[in-house]
Amino acid sequence: MSIKKKFGLGIASAALGLSLVGGGTFAYFSDTEVTNNTFAAGTLDLSVNPKTIVNVDNIKPGDTMLREFKLVNNGSLDIDDVLLSTDYKVTDAKGNNVEDFGEHIRVNFLYNADKDSVPIFSKTLKDLKDNYSDMNSPDVIIFWDEFWNQFFNGYLAPGTDDTLYVQFEFVDNGQDQNQFQGDSLQLEWTFNATQTEGEER
Structure with missing residues (x-):
């Protein structure tokens, strides 16, 4: 065999060896998993x-008005507090x-x-409007005593409601209110x- 053929065969053998070595670096097992969160x-x-x-x-001084209403949780989360803010507008005839x-x-x-609470007791609408801020508003679903909140649900769960009663009075102050x-x-x-x-979820 001539030197030229031997040289050519050597180059071909080297190229084949390199291709095997190079290809061998990618010859391993693999797997892929995708999570959807x-x-x-x-x-x-x-x-x-x-x-x-x-x-x-047609109300007059001395009249009282007792009403019932419900607070309903239509959402998916527990409601911890329901804070009441008051505003009103008077039309002076x-x-x-x-x-x-x-x-x-x-x-x-x-x-x-449902919570055995009295967050408002004997307050005029002006008192409620003027003296309650966002930080000091009455909570109408909290139990009257913090002690009981430890043992009973002091919140409004999804799909539930609380029944509240309110009584308004046009106060007769014994003076001219014409x-x-x-x-x-x-x-x-x-x-x-x-x-x-x-909470931890």
Whole structure:
């Protein structure tokens, strides 16, 4: 065999060896698995039934109005607190008011029959409007005593409701209240629901 053929055969053998070595570096077992993960946020959905708690006319000093309504959790998360904020607007029929009609409409009580709580007791609408902030609003679903909250559910679970009773009174102060004849007061109660604390999931 000539030197030229031997040289050519040597180069071919070397190339084949390199290809085997190179190809061998990828000759191993492998497997792949893909995970599919989901983070789905829950919902807070509080409703009041009925939407209008009280709607009366021709009231006079001394009248009381007892009403029942429900707070309903239509969401998927527990509701920890339901904080109540108060606002109202007075329509002065004769333009002669020297006092705020809201000072003469009193909430004698607001009682949650399912939580045995009285978050509001003997407060005028003006008191509730002026003296309660977001940080100091009454919680209408908490038990009256923190001790009982340790053993019973002081929250509103999904798909459940709490029944509340409220009594309003047009207070007869024994004085001339003629300035309020024909007046009306539009009360807006806002129930603000908050979630329970986060937990390990």
